[in-house]
Amino acid sequence: MSNYQVLARKWRPQTFTDLVGQDHIAGTLVNAIRSGRVGHAYLFVGTRGIGKTTSARIFAKALNCEAMTAEGNPCLACQNCLEIGSGASMDVIEIDGASNNSVDDIRRIRDNVVYAPTRCRFKIYIIDEVHMLSTQAWNALLKTLEEPPAHVKFLFATTEAHKVLPTIISRCQRFDLKRISQKAISERLGDICKAEKVVVETAALNAVARAANGGMRDALSILDQLIAFRSGSASIGEADVLEVFGLTSQAELLQVLAAMLNSDAQELLFRLDRLSREAKNLDQLYSDLVGIARSLLIVACSPRNAAAILEVDGSEFELISRLAGQADAGVVQRLADGLLNHESKLKSALNKRATLELTLLRVMRDAQAVQLDEVLRRLARLRQSGSDPVLEAEVGAPQRQRIALDLPEAPAYPAAEQKKNLI
Template sequence: MQQGYQVIARRWRPTSFSELVGQEKVVRVLTNAIERNRVAHAYLFVGPRGTGKTSIARLFAMALNCEQGPSIHVPVLETSAVCRAIFNGSSLDVIEIDGASNNSVEQVRALREECQYAPAELRYKIYIIDEVHMLSTAAFNALLKTLEEPPAHVKFLFATTEAHKIPLTIVSRCQRLEFQPIPAAAIVKKLAEIAKADGLSIEPEALASIARLADGGMRDAQSILEQMIAFCGATIRESDILDVYGLASEADIRGIIDAMVAKDMKQTLARAQTLITNACDLGRAQKDILQALRARLLKAIETGSKESAAALLFMMDSFSTQTKNLGPLAFEVSLLRAIEWSQLHSVDLLIASLEEDKKKRSTS
């Protein structure tokens, strides 16, 4: 029977530690633990969605249970039945559980009893619990005893996007590893590799726009690319992405920033009106403008421009206060308020500087 189509996110799921993108520190911790035979009984993977938490959990399970393992060199799937079963989710001893739908105390008690039995086929019985923060308080309490005194053949790999919802009694019994948002440059590089392998023609600006939309999530970036292929076919341009997702172009964002820094309210309004006319997502535009202001601020600090840095900081402070219900009018007002706010404080800084100079002259 012909195999059905698999989406990009599944086809390009990492099959070895070397294929993982943007989580080098996490990989280093886990590979060192394997090489030095210091593998903990429970790990807590914390980070934004789509950054590789469950992918690394599967790879770690493969590394611990492969035929020549434990080994950091995960065999090629075609040569290892064990790794292939774990990767495909068909292994009896690597159990993936969705914490959102298996969160009752009865289900955790059943898991606690089940984990006492030796693995059916592999070296370790591994439980991967995704969105573990969704477990109920009673379920967490039922899990505590097992985490305190786990059987030698059991490993727990927890993944969550909201670590603050997990009881400290659970966190303290795990090794916590933080997953960072994947840098845009790394996402662009990986998407370019996928595009080349799939015979796609995609503009570099389009890749950059996808990375901007993904907010550090590789899975989100791959899903966006998948949708754009469905919309555009084999040729994808930046304008297509801007139209589909209501994204403001980098040139538009740069134009607004230039007008704001120049204190040109008329030009700022004209640039904002362009975004509104093009039906851009204003909430997303606000986020992009704040990111661009931050980049300008860092550059001003590096160059030692105190006055420019202060003005940019006050702009960011004012513009970031409007975060909800950002309609066209509120968007325009927030831009103008940011300019006015920075002007007022620039005057305050100037007065303070003049008074400081006056004091220095009077004491000299």
């Protein structure tokens, strides 16, 4: 057996520069060290796999590094950096809050903080999942947290800040980590693939980034699985990602939305039938549809800033813009609103396929329906002038152009290979 290390561990950021998508945090921490204004307790908040513990570890290294670089990064070469990096340092203590949450565990910390660090400048306690600590445990730590010895720093990480007592939060400097943009994840994955000498198409990297939903660790785990699945092949394409994870391609999702914008029930049901036959994960499909409807809405309402808001790859943005450019912004808004309102229905449904079809048909009809305020406006106009110019214009106008994406059609799924699990 080779000594294989998963990508998420192998490529865990070691310096603030490596930390993707969290520039606001890296900048503040570096400035704090440079200006000598380092607090004694920090709380890193954010969803899983976006770099909370990693930020804490880099900060711990930077605080104790003997030769910090000009950019404010730990040097990764001094003994302190090496020991902390390998988890061998006596002065940087990592504690899992989920399994060490009793009063006795915390008392042990409280009794140990008084001893000076053995080698480093600071003795640093990194406590993960800190919301799991019991109230009694926090009470045991409260006094120490307020006035710890000068050589002690506490770095807490949590996914659920609302479960941490306000008295604790007020004693910490709080940092909220952001979900990492799809574009940033995709670029980082591209760099890693290059270094690992694996050829992965950009569309495939985009699909992985989309599936990871803002988490770098999830993205790297998906990439790992993908490389294992396609080991030996020359390159990995978007179709591989979609097949392994039951995802739907961006183009197919846009075709579903185009059918809805055209109010074409026949086309919509045809598209859904195809996707269901390919045994796509229908919950994921729906949530992807919501995501793409949001993208359409942003492009339709704010074309100038849409690229910066969405942070998606250029080719994806071009496709979304093409559809949004042909659609009516009001209809797009009602479509996005309708999809969002019905999101929970599919999750609890027993027959997911039927629920998906009915929900999308209803959302499509509701989005296209003439709105009550518009009807009232027309009635008022009729009462005043005896005619409705909008209606007359509509009657005289040529039929509205059909919204089209002009994409090459993916080959239909071969009947013989249809998966059994259709729901």
